[in-house]
Amino acid sequence: MKVVDNHVEMSDEEASSAVKGHGVRYVLAISLILTILLMSAVWIIPALLDR
Template identity: 70%
Template sequence: MKVVDEHVEVTDEEATSAVKGHGVRYVLAFSLLAAVIILSAIWIVPALLQP
């Protein structure tokens, strides 16, 4: 944090008071993979069961 003229400037990390982790990336990848598998199963299984 630094004072410039009459206002204070802070970085993104200081403003959020947190460090952005890499866990979000893994949650997104897992949920995307799960959605693809589930939707594929919903489409493929009935197609295989038709006479």
């Protein structure tokens, strides 16, 4: 963080107080795939058993 003229300038990392990682992307992708598989199983298994 540095003072320039009458205002403070800081980097994106300093402003968010965290390091932006790629972990969120993987969590979202995995949870989406698992949700699709689970919802498909809930729909397909009863359809196969009703025959």
